[in-house]
Amino acid sequence: MPERILIKVGMTVQLRKQHPCGGDLWTVTRVGADIAAVCLRCKRRVMLPREEFERRVRKVLNPEEDASLKRMER
Ligand SMILES: [Zn+2]
Structure with a gap:
């Protein structure tokens, strides 16, 4: 099973x-x-089935993003 x-x-x-x-x-x-998801370079948007997206992910750059999102909401 892939991670x-x-x-x-x-x-x-x-x-x-x-x-x-x-x-x-x-x-x-x-x-x-x-x-x-939005491409950071050209700002275009794509939609992919969740499973396919997960398979394509090589790396998560900000796994702690949750915390900063909460900060933004305040
Ligand atoms: Zn792009």
Whole structure:
């Protein structure tokens, strides 16, 4: 079984496959049956089925993002 990553809104992740613009960093904007993410380089949005997205994630860059999201809400 491959390791499963819990994807959360606000996370910045590096994906295995580069976007056509050359960027490979994405910020997760929505999590449901599908995951929506914005390319940090060209700001375009993609939606992928959650399973496929999880398989493409190479690295989570800010696993502590939860805390900073809470700070932003205040
Ligand atoms: Zn892009």
